[in-house]
Amino acid sequence: MVENTEVVASVRTGRFARRTLFKGGTAAAAAALLTAGTAHAAGTVFRHGVASGDPLPGGVILWTRVTVAADALPGSGLGAATTVGWEIATDEAFTDIAATGTTTATADSDHTVKIDAAGLTPGTDYVYRFTALGETSPVGRTRTAPAHEAEVDRLRFGVVSCANWEAGWFGAYRHLAARGDLDAVVHLGDYLYEYGRGEYTGRAGAVRGHDPVHEIVSLADYRIRHGQYKTDPDLMALHAAVPFVCTWDDHESADNSWRDGSSHHDPAVSGPWRDRKAASAQAYLEWMPVRADRADGGVKIYRRLRFGTMAELSMLDLRSYRDREAGPGAGWRVADDPARTITGRPQMDWLTAGLASSPTRWKLIGNSVMIAPLVFPPLEPATTDAITSVLGLPQGGLTVNGDQWDGYTADRAALYRTIADNGIGDVVFLTGDIHTSWAADLPRDAANYPGGPTVGAEFVVPSVTSSSVGDMLKVPNRTASVPAEEAIKAANHHLRYVELDSHGYGVVEVTAGQTQMDWFYLTDVNDPASGVRHGISYAVPSGGRVEPRPGPVA
Template sequence: MTDALSYQHETAQEMRTAARVNRRRFLTVTGAAAALAFSTNLPTAHAAQIRPKDITEDPFTLGVASGDPLPGGVVLWTRLAPRPFEPGNGMAQGDVTVHWEVARDERFARVARRGAATARWEFNHTVHVDVQGLDAGRVYWYRFRVGSWTSPAGRTRTAPARGAALDRVRFGIVSCQAYHQGYYTALRHLADEDLDAVFHLGDYIYEYAVNATGGDRAYTDRTLPSLFDRETVTLEDYRLRYALYKSDEDLRAAHAAFPWVVTWDDHETENNYAGDTPENGVPREEFLIRRAAAYRAYWENQPLRLLQRPSGPDMRLYRRFHYGRLAQFDVLDTRQYRSDQAYGDGWQTPGPASEDPARTMLGETQERWLLDGLRSSGATWNVIPQQVTFSRRRNVPGDGYKLSMDAWDGYPAARERLLAGAEQAGADNLVVLTGDVHVNYGFDIKRDFDDPSSRTLGVELVGTSVSSGRNGSDRPASYDNQMAANPHMKFFNGRRGYVTTTLEPQRLTAEYRTVDHVTTPGAPVKTAAVFVSEAGDPGLKPA
């Protein structure tokens, strides 16, 4: 069985056993409102057809993307949207055939694969093509055509063969791109890097209202429609918000440059939700309808396989990728299955509620999947792309400290199970990738965070935001307290930007790349710091 078919077979089996709330239960719990919201907009066998020649405006305004690379394949994505800031994208209510091609060269003189896909009205005319039969570890170019229109070309790269011996893998880490808080300058610079893939660790969109001037972008040359000036709640709201974000040319450039592997955090649905518990105490049934809308729009607008398509308010997003024998990537979902935050979702004094051993961050099924994967991994580097800060992070030194109840500090028993499982598995070179907090951190992951001299199991690279939090600073106000309170914290910086990470058989190298401002465009990029961690002797050291 090929790597690609094996991946799909195993993932399909896992999805059948991992479904936490199936569609029948969802409709039972949420009742007629959910049935109305989701039974009237699903694919049918006799959908109307749109003639490609009737599309008279450029439908590729939101660009192209690729993602989830396997040794023999990759997912290609686009969305037909001649008028993206209108409900329905300016498309008629019907399906349309879209042609695609993948080539070995950027001039498309040597086409490797081509075919046709259906852009369904029911899925907002998004296209997900799971291309198979490609060479492993190779760069390709791709594009779409419909009628007389041709999309911009994208560049992608398949994963290396499962057992390949690799000299290096280089990837980018991004997260948190609040449109209304600044420009995506960091993504423009990211697009110019030399990377195998990009990991987006959550908060791709924000649910908050965006005013006519784009918030802190302070547009003077355009006016955004009033339909963005409200919080996202409905399926239409979320679809329009993705259109707004993907209208940004820097985001489109970064998508077109590399395959992306995405996972969500909270703002793709609602701030700091936990499982089926909303932030602000609305009825659970009402929140599950909102979550179903958010999850569906997320799948529609990301380069994800059909296997990830949600069922009601459930979507299997955690998944595994292999890059030869060099790296295994276990992509986590720390939102959908977690216990509710203890003592609220802010910084609080820990206590019996947060330290309850029954509390979970990943849910039982995902936690078992992760630990089983670490036990069976033969990779030099075991990389865990996920959302919220994993290492302990006290806010002040000495007694009287507080911890973030929304991060792993609010779920210490779950963290202990992961660390114990990794140690038992012999997964020494752990690399946890994190977003969420709008700052750069570098941590040594200690076997016992209460004992600075305890064994270091790996490192955590926390990447700052693309724009969330506005411009930031090199030395945040909490710098002195946090550095003093956490001896395993090796780096702390509050600018916007991204992280590039190079894995080699002997070492990891992390470069923290930052820009000085995002509330106005055009900031140059610089390297704020470079750290290395040696295989077999983990721990961050300045390069």
């Protein structure tokens, strides 16, 4: 889906100190650039901002959308083709141009533009912009990955998932954009939600309404919804500030989706699933700064990015190839069926081969659904109902969450076996999906924990806005959920941290000695100016198990 471009001359090696360009030694400089970009975004042509993603040592994806006429709105299919210029530079004045070129935005791609800017210098900060119809876009900032052989001191990523437009304001994105210290943002899925207006809201109801008003099904629907989300000022600011590395989960197409359908898709009403899935995938690739391959009539978005000798990040697709979720009451007999898969065989082979051959110290896995095993203790009925609703379990609960890796235990066992048999160390899963926060060791035999070996760790980030257990209970945060958290940890000794209430984001730092996750929680997602607080920090030392840390990384 990356546009072919006419690259004009000029690939230079101009390089400067880490973040000097963007921070100027102060947070004020970063804020000023963001403010300038946001103000310019009020123009008519580049009203959806700019974005970058999937950084490589020598290149990065650049993205924008061009509004060529007043009626050429997302999903309209209207508007003439237009020439779009782009340039990427090492200085804010755009005097040291690293690469430049032109491309054409057409209605066939909803007038979105994706450039694979190549020939760049590894580990370097850049600014970029677009021009079209006499207007210049907001200025975006991005960074290439370190060279494969580079020894870096540390990597730092924002980690997010589950941003429901109607359930709250995207303050998590605003606070991440203001940091100025991130190498990338890892988005683990549910970038948007497919529901119709008012169908899935937050504790206070809908703070704003979805467009279109109905559940999105067609290509035009998905384009309209993507376009709406891209107008959120906090999301625009974060996209303009740092490259994204994304994968999809289910809501980018339909809830609880699997290879051949979704629990919320009725072919008699919405048409064949393959058509809806193709429409959602096309819109996603048009509107997101991701690299993807066309394969066997579908789209392959699982991929691996390397950051020097420190880490490889394997981004999984756990929706396109999975078997249908085990139904209510199916339990472990179905979940353990070796014929069932969550990854599909080619993706599992790719993942295990990559882990076994990785030359980096840390192996990070962008994982949309929880892999740590989870059983539920007896809880009072209201709490059980809330937890099973948020986690996608049948009412009354089960010992297995069929939508997560618990529903595909043969795949999980095969992955764990590869890690253990090959002596692969320092594996960390970064997970979203369940609107709550968790830190876990990953034991080969959970019932024997802390005895027996572990194969890695998992850090699960909360939702940006989507309903948490506390929201479902409609009681004050840190009240009814606290005893439930303690009961869950008592029944699952490998779970070192559980927090069921708060919304926010994670910041993960990777160094030679450890990988640490800091959880940050918003004061109130219903307040567009919400503050944020540090929640807690856990780390996994190299070769070790998950441990608490006294505070966030500096």
